[in-house]
Amino acid sequence: MLAVPELSECVYTPCFCEENVWKLCESISKRHQLKQCHVVFVSNDNESIPIFKSKSGDQMLDHLTVWDYHVFLIYSPTESEPLVYDFDTLLAFPCKLVDYIKLSLQTERYLQPKHRRMFRVIKAEDYLKKFSSDRSRMRREDGTWIKQPPSYPCILAEDGKSNLNDLISMSMERCDIGMVFDFTTFQSFFMNRVIC
Numbered sequence: 001m002l003a004v005p006e007l008s009e010c011v012y013t014p015c016f017c018e019e020n021v022w023k024l025c026e027s028i029s030k031r032h033q034l035k036q037c038h039v040v041f042v043s044n045d046n047e048s049i050p051i052f053k054s055k056s057g058d059q060m061l062d063h064l065t066v067w068d069y070h071v072f073l074i075y076s077p078t079e080s081e082p083l084v085y086d087f088d089t090l091l092a093f094p095c096k097l098v099d100y101i102k103l104s105l106q107t108e109r110y111l112q113p114k115h116r117r118m119f120r121v122i123k124a125e126d127y128l129k130k131f132s133s134d135r136s137r138m139r140r141e142d143g144t145w146i147k148q149p150p151s152y153p154c155i156l157a158e159d160g161k162s163n164l165n166d167l168i169s170m171s172m173e174r175c176d177i178g179m180v181f182d183f184t185t186f187q188s189f190f191m192n193r194v195i196c
Contacts, residue, residue, distance in 0.1 A: 002075045003031045004085065007093040015147040017071040018133065018164060020087045022155055024073055025128045036077050037124035039178075040186075043069035043168045046114045053090045053104045063090055066115070069168045073124065074190060082190045097190055108183045118170035119186040122178030130177055132157035133164040 004010075004024070011023035021039055028034055042049050047068035057063030072086035074097060082097035089095070089104055108116055122130075134154050138146050157163070166175035181189060 002028065002033055002037070002077075002083070002094075004028060004094070007087070010087070011150075011152075012087050013148075013150040015138070016135075016150055017069075017088060018131065018167070019150055019155060021071045021073050021085075022127065022131050024085060025124045028124070029128055034124045034128065036075055038074045038076065039071065039122045039124055039127040040074055041069060041071050041120040041122070041167050041178075042117050043120075043170060044114075044116060044118050045170065047168070048115055049117045050106075050111065050115055051088075051104055052106055055088050055090055057090075074121075076190055101187060105183070117183055119181045119183070120167060120170060120175075120178050121181060121186070121189065122167075126177060130157065130163070131155060131167070132160075132162050134160075134162040136162060137164055 005027060010020070010027070012020050025034060025037065025039065028037060042051070048066055049070065050064055050066050051057070051070055052062045052064050054063050054065035057065040070088070072084055074082050074084055075094065076082040083094035084097050084100040085094045086100070086104070087093070089100070091100060091103060105117070132155065134156065135149050138149060140146060163175065167177065169175055170180050172180055
């Protein structure tokens with residue numbers, strides 16, 4: 001079983017899901033358990049993706065939130081079902097991937113093309129090494145914050161260049177970190193890893 005702190009003990013800043021997950025990876029890495037973990041970016045070319053059962057979602061619409069992107073972690077041991085660690089869901093922490101797909105992602109059948117989701121899946125070990133953000137995405141043109149940032153320093157690569165926007169992009173030409181899937185192939189990638 002993955003050794004993860006209780007949700008209340010995790011490092012968390014609202015609206016900084018990519019950093020929350022990076023900090024979770026950092027915590028897991030101290031126990032040498034990252035090998036079976038993947039980080040998942042959800043977005044599309046329109047940066048408009050629906051996620052249900054969100055803490056910030058509309059109660060009248062099954063707690064629906066339409067975000068520009070979202071990030072969560074999947075733990076997929078070969079001997080049991082994959083688990084999702086999402087800081088912003090009303091579902092359990094963790095919850096089974098099959099439940100997360102059914103309740104949070106739901107079906108693509110009724111979505112307009114502009115809301116169809118793509119998934120960038122990154123090995124957690126790679127994410128811990130390669131993720132870099134100067135938090136400029138959360139600043140207005142006048143330099144003020146859209147949302148209050150984390151209290152700790154920016155997570156930056158050695159060259160100081162931010163790659164958050166590249167990771168949100170679902171173009172492998174723009175960013176070759178991880179693999180990009182549509183909704184169907186995303187499900188297959190993880191569900192086929194379970195040995196029944």
